[in-house]
Amino acid sequence: MSMDITVNINGKEITVKRGTTILEAARNVNIHIPTLCYHDDLCISGICRICLVEVDGERTLQAACSIPITRPVTIKTHTERVRKARRNVLELMLANHYGECYTCFRNQNCELQKLAKEYGVDALKFEHVTEPRYEQDKTSAAVVRDKNKCILCRRCIRTCQDFQGVGALDATHRGYDTQIQAFYDQPMADAVCINCGQCITRCPVGALREKDFSDSVWQAIDDPSKIVVIQTAPAPRAAIGEEFGLPPGTSVTKKLNTALKMIGFDYVFDTNFTADLTIMEEGTELLGRLKDLLVDRKEAVLPMVTSCSPGWIKFCEHFYPKLLPNLSTCKSPQQMFGAILKTYFAQKAGINPANMVVVSLMPCVAKKFETDRPEMTSSGFKDVDFALTTREVAQMIKEAGIQLTQLEDSPFDDPLGLGSGAGLIFGATGGVMEAAIRTAYEIVTGEEAPFENLRVTPVRGMEGIKEAEIFIPKALEEWSFLEGKTLRVAVAHGTANARKLMDIVTQGIAQWHFIEVMACPGGCLGGGGQPIPTSEEIRKLRAKAIYGEDEQLTLRKSHKNPQVLKLYEEFLGTPNSHKSHELLHTTYTPRGVF
Amino acid sequence: MVGHKIQILFSPAETGIALRLAIGKKPEDIIAQVKESKLRGRGGAGFPTGLKWELVQQAKGERKFVVCNADEGEPGTFKDRILLTDHPCKIFEGMAICGYAVGAQNGVVYLRAEYRYLREGLVNAIKKMKESNYLGKNIMGSGFNFDIEIHLGAGAYVCGEETALLESLEGKRGEARNKPPYPTECGYMGCPTVVNNVETFCYVPAIMTKGAQWFSEIGTMESTGSKLFSISGDVAKPGVYELAMGSTVDVVLQLVGAKDTKAVQVGGASGICVAEKDFNKPISFESLPPGGSIIVFNKSRDMLYVLKNFMEFFVEESCGQCTPCREGTYRLLQGVEMMEQGRCSIHYLHTLRDLAQTMLISSKCGLGQLAPNPFLSIIDNFKGEILARDRVARNSKKTPVVR
Numbered sequence: 002m003s004m005d006i007t008v009n010i011n012g013k014e015i016t017v018k019r020g021t022t023i024l025e026a027a028r029n030v031n032i033h034i035p036t037l038c039y040h041d042d043l044c045i046s047g048i049c050r051i052c053l054v055e056v057d058g059e060r061t062l063q064a065a066c067s068i069p070i071t072r073p074v075t076i077k078t079h080t081e082r083v084r085k086a087r088r089n090v091l092e093l094m095l096a097n098h099y100g101e102c103y104t105c106f107r108n109q110n111c112e113l114q115k116l117a118k119e120y121g122v123d124a125l126k127f128e129h130v131t132e133p134r135y136e137q138d139k140t141s142a143a144v145v146r147d148k149n150k151c152i153l154c155r156r157c158i159r160t161c162q163d164f165q166g167v168g169a170l171d172a173t174h175r176g177y178d179t180q181i182q183a184f185y186d187q188p189m190a191d192a193v194c195i196n197c198g199q200c201i202t203r204c205p206v207g208a209l210r211e212k213d214f215s216d217s218v219w220q221a222i223d224d225p226s227k228i229v230v231i232q233t234a235p236a237p238r239a240a241i242g243e244e245f246g247l248p249p250g251t252s253v254t255k256k257l258n259t260a261l262k263m264i265g266f267d268y269v270f271d272t273n274f275t276a277d278l279t280i281m282e283e284g285t286e287l288l289g290r291l292k293d294l295l296v297d298r299k300e301a302v303l304p305m306v307t308s309c310s311p312g313w314i315k316f317c318e319h320f321y322p323k324l325l326p327n328l329s330t331c332k333s334p335q336q337m338f339g340a341i342l343k344t345y346f347a348q349k350a351g352i353n354p355a356n357m358v359v360v361s362l363m364p365c366v367a368k369k370f371e372t373d374r375p376e377m378t379s380s381g382f383k384d385v386d387f388a389l390t391t392r393e394v395a396q397m398i399k400e401a402g403i404q405l406t407q408l409e410d411s412p413f414d415d416p417l418g419l420g421s422g423a424g425l426i427f428g429a430t431g432g433v434m435e436a437a438i439r440t441a442y443e444i445v446t447g448e449e450a451p452f453e454n455l456r457v458t459p460v461r462g463m464e465g466i467k468e469a470e471i472f473i474p475k476a477l478e479e480w481s482f483l484e485g486k487t488l489r490v491a492v493a494h495g496t497a498n499a500r501k502l503m504d505i506v507t508q509g510i511a512q513w514h515f516i517e518v519m520a521c522p523g524g525c526l527g528g529g530g531q532p533i534p535t536s537e538e539i540r541k542l543r544a545k546a547i548y549g550e551d552e553q554l555t556l557r558k559s560h561k562n563p564q565v566l567k568l569y570e571e572f573l574g575t576p577n578s579h580k581s582h583e584l585l586h587t588t589y590t591p592r593g594v595f
Numbered sequence: 596m597v598g599h600k601i602q603i604l605f606s607p608a609e610t611g612i613a614l615r616l617a618i619g620k621k622p623e624d625i626i627a628q629v630k631e632s633k634l635r636g637r638g639g640a641g642f643p644t645g646l647k648w649e650l651v652q653q654a655k656g657e658r659k660f661v662v663c664n665a666d667e668g669e670p671g672t673f674k675d676r677i678l679l680t681d682h683p684c685k686i687f688e689g690m691a692i693c694g695y696a697v698g699a700q701n702g703v704v705y706l707r708a709e710y711r712y713l714r715e716g717l718v719n720a721i722k723k724m725k726e727s728n729y730l731g732k733n734i735m736g737s738g739f740n741f742d743i744e745i746h747l748g749a750g751a752y753v754c755g756e757e758t759a760l761l762e763s764l765e766g767k768r769g770e771a772r773n774k775p776p777y778p779t780e781c782g783y784m785g786c787p788t789v790v791n792n793v794e795t796f797c798y799v800p801a802i803m804t805k806g807a808q809w810f811s812e813i814g815t816m817e818s819t820g821s822k823l824f825s826i827s828g829d830v831a832k833p834g835v836y837e838l839a840m841g842s843t844v845d846v847v848l849q850l851v852g853a854k855d856t857k858a859v860q861v862g863g864a865s866g867i868c869v870a871e872k873d874f875n876k877p878i879s880f881e882s883l884p885p886g887g888s889i890i891v892f893n894k895s896r897d898m899l900y901v902l903k904n905f906m907e908f909f910v911e912e913s914c915g916q917c918t919p920c921r922e923g924t925y926r927l928l929q930g931v932e933m934m935e936q937g938r939c940s941i942h943y944l945h946t947l948r949d950l951a952q953t954m955l956i957s958s959k960c961g962l963g964q965l966a967p968n969p970f971l972s973i974i975d976n977f978k979g980e981i982l983a984r985d986r987v988a989r990n991s992k993k994t995p996v997v998r
């Protein structure tokens with residue numbers, strides 16, 4: 002059977018590989034076919050039926066997204082039959098869509114709205130809903146659902162199942178009563194949901210969104226008695242520009258600082274600072290566990306697994322409670338920052354922590370849930386008051402009438418505004434591992450990690466699971482037990498990939514010492530709170546921006562961050578000290594799967 | 596209760612004779628014989644059975660499966676039930692012959708949940724056939740192994756659709772798959788699979804023993820052999836009838852003692868509603884597709900009410916995956932209710948007809964592609980009655996007309 006087949010689409014001949022879908026073939030010749038249930042990231046479903054085309058020899062219209070080309074056919078994409086059918090399908094969706102675009106979080110970034118415009122819908126053809134059929138589910142600390150906007154494309158289900166390996170959502174009931182529900186129609190707060198928000202970034206409409214705290218943050222800013230501090234994570238700065246029309250992969254770090262100041266935040270700090278702090282704490286913890294094993298011949302729980310991704314933490318609590326001891330006890334950089342701000346910084350700046358409101362700009366939806374964990378109050382207060390997503394902050398900037406792209410640059414504030422390149426690359430999958438390697442190798446051997454220009458390439462890239470081995474040829478005296486040893490590490494992003502690693506760990510056959518897991522595909526840069534849409538293409542561009550910025554910095558190793566060193570000197574003592582443990586480390590809660 | 600016009604399925608036949616004949620032949624020859632008989636599937640779509648078997652025989656796969664579709668969920672249909680009750684050995688013999696022809700060693704009967712009570716009888720029949728070595732290992736010393744399992748259905752009409760059936764067999768929600776790939780290539784657990792209706796399998800032993808020629812001479816050019824019909828409604832003698840393919844509606848009505856007939860629904864809920872002017876039409880794949888049931892309505896029936904019943908069924912039974920079917924069936928039902936209340940303008944009726952046309956060509960599976968059939972045929976054939984009713988309702992209620 003020949004591999005290449007020539008098809009004719011709207012009169013254009015194109016040769017494609019056998020098995021290419023009609024949609025892919027059409028895209029190759031720049032013919033636009035509308036889609037809704039299709040998403041570049043997800044497996045094919047073929048259920049919305051908006052991508053219908055005419056294929057010669059077929060009685061029915063064919064769904065372009067799901068039909069593989071297996072013979073030399075003639076395809077037409079806008080015949081009368083096609084236009085009529087697509088229009089009717091679209092009208093059917095609209096008829097059952099409680100649409101109030103101006104109150105909708107996806108207004109002007111909605112695939113359904115865009116289609117309605119494309120097809121010139123000026124009046125609804127069919128009888129349609131005039132009142133909401135369902136109540137919104139606002140129970141979750143992170144994810145809000147509005148079934149009235151849902152078009153049942155099931156992208157969320159496929160995301161949650163295939164990408165994240167969670168399976169929180171499923172289709173229930175039949176016919177007109179079909180709904181997307183959590184198991185037994187539980188409210189989202191009780192569902193086995195890790196709050197990753199990946200479903201939000203793949204929903205074509207406004208049926209899923211994050212819990213919005215921007216109003217509360219505005220209130221704090223407007224309150225003169227409050228000192229409002231914001232910390233910004235590495236991933237949003239590489240993506241927020243997309244909300245302002247910049248191409249994906251445009252980093253706007255310093256303009257963002259300006260915008261946040263203009264909004265009225267009293268201090269703008271860099272979460273990269275606590276990313277560096279995390280490396281100090283987590284690296285020390287890892288070396289400690291290795292020492293327990295190799296020198297003191299004690300039981301040590303290995304491999305150690307990173308803990309900076311709160312979606313991953315909840316995943317582990319639900320599905321691998323037995324592996325909780327493998328998790329590093331380090332809090333996420335966001336939470337470390339909160340704890341340091343309300344203690345060290347408050348003292349230093351003479352601020353009453355009771356009057357301090359800590360906000361974080363995060364690429365992440367799960368961080369909202371994390372701020373509410375009862376453990377996260379070691380400063381004596383709620384360590385982080387509000388976690389905002391990239392999208393919410395973009396919204397605030399717009400509301401304030403600030404033209405982000407036109408702004409001057411500003412630096413971060415002192416003293417917690419300095420982060421290394423190692424902290425910055427926390428935003429990409431493999432970044433935590435790379436930062437750890439840069440530091441640990443140097444601490445153990447006294448020499449720089451043996452990678453050209455400090456690029457630890459084996460742990461970079463979008464491969465679902467990455468592995469690397471780092472040989473330690475000679476070690477400083479304190480670490481002599483590591484001399485001649487090989488450190489084995491693995492990296493997974495997307496919890497479905499994490500599942501694969503954890504299954505190996507559970508079987509007790511894992512050879513790794515250290516594993517990085519990020520709940521979101523691509524790492525934080527693909528976080529559930531990032532601008533919509535997302536695709537592997539977009540995630541790669543964001544990663545490029547982050548790695549590019551790292552190389553422009555002179556400070557590229559966490560343990561060389563002078564402000565971090567100063568924090569230890571003035572306040573914490575040494576990594577893993579009693580005080581560090583009190584403020585920067587945490588505990589986990591086993592949870593069931595129902 | 597059963598009026599036999601022709602007897603292929605209901606004639607007694609000794610189990611094992613056809614199977615012995617078959618396994619004495621080459622698989623290709625069996626397939627050639629089934630093709631020559633021009634047997635077409637009795638589950639609804641009328642796909643040529645020999646061709647389906649050939650596709651599976653030629654498909655690559657370490658394992659292959661033969662699935663018997665006994666989900667019989669079409670309202671008013673109970674013809675497979677009779678076969679499952681009275682002639683299970685014919686079904687199993689047909690399946691075994693199919694297994695031998697396509698190279699499958701496993702057969703599965705997907706039995707409608709409501710037919711649970713038939714399970715024991717079926718299991719006993721399998722046991723007996725095993726004892727006679729018509730099933731099991733090394734059948735009649737030929738080296739051919741074939742086993743049959745009974746699997747209970749999930750209680751949804753859509754599970755009768757072959758790919759939804761396979762999903763359900765695999766323990767998933769019963770929803771149609773994308774086609775291609777077809778089950779013949781990628782079916783149960785990803786293996787090439789024959790899915791045939793109960794009745795389809797039952798003709799196979801007769802074709803083996805009496806020959807393809809004999810079978811193809813019964814019926815019409817395109818629809819050979821006989822066909823079982825569950826006939827119900829306003830008739831004196833309801834029941835299951837075996838009739839030659841191509842029998843006209845008139846003949847059927849006479850046979851069952853129907854009087855004052857206004858309409859006949861041929862092919863169950865997803866079939867076509869025929870008015871008197873078409874009673875001379877033959878029931879066959881090339882004219883009025885047979886399906887499994889015939890429902891007769893006499894002049895006292897309200898056709899809008901009949902239609903409403905059908906549409907309620909589809910709204911209930913749509914699996915809810917695809918937009919045209921999930922939303923479309925609902926809008927059609929809503930339209931019928933509007934007509935009942937005299938709120939449906941002629942303009943809106945046209946809009947709904949247009950929608951029904953779209954559903955025919957855009958739904959993902961047969962359910963949604965066929966659901967508009969009763970809507971279109973009843974609206975078109977009984978327009979006068981429905982519009983008159985609409986006017987009466989409107990005058991009595993004075994509800995505003997939509998658009």
Ligand SMILES: Cc1cc2nc3c(=O)[nH]c(=O)nc-3n(C[C@H](O)[C@H](O)[C@H](O)COP(=O)(O)O)c2cc1C
Pocket residue numbers: 635636637638639640641642644664665666667668669752753754755756757758790791792793795960961962
């Ligand atoms: C909604 C729907 C329900 C169906 N139900 C049945 C059924 O109950 N029994 C059956 O044999 N075929 C049923 N079919 C047809 C099957 O999809 C399939 O075509 C058939 O089992 C193939 O067997 P055949 O070639 O012997 O007809 C149904 C199809 C649709 C679309």
Ligand code: SF4
Pocket residue numbers: 098099100101102103105106107108109111112113114150206207208
């Ligand atoms: S989901 Fe889209 S179409 Fe619906 S209200 Fe929101 S913006 Fe409008």
Ligand code: SF4
Pocket residue numbers: 144160161165167168169170193194195196197198199200201
């Ligand atoms: S937030 Fe994540 S875990 Fe929760 S439903 Fe969405 S994809 Fe699934």
Ligand code: SF4
Pocket residue numbers: 150151152153154155156157158181200203204205206208209
């Ligand atoms: S919630 Fe969004 S992604 Fe999920 S089915 Fe509804 S519209 Fe699709």
Ligand code: SF4
Pocket residue numbers: 753770771912913914915916917918920921958959960961962963964
């Ligand atoms: S046509 Fe109906 S039954 Fe078939 S897939 Fe679509 S919604 Fe499901």
Ligand code: FES
Pocket residue numbers: 035036037038039046047048049050051052053064065066067
């Ligand atoms: S995009 Fe093809 S069916 Fe939805």
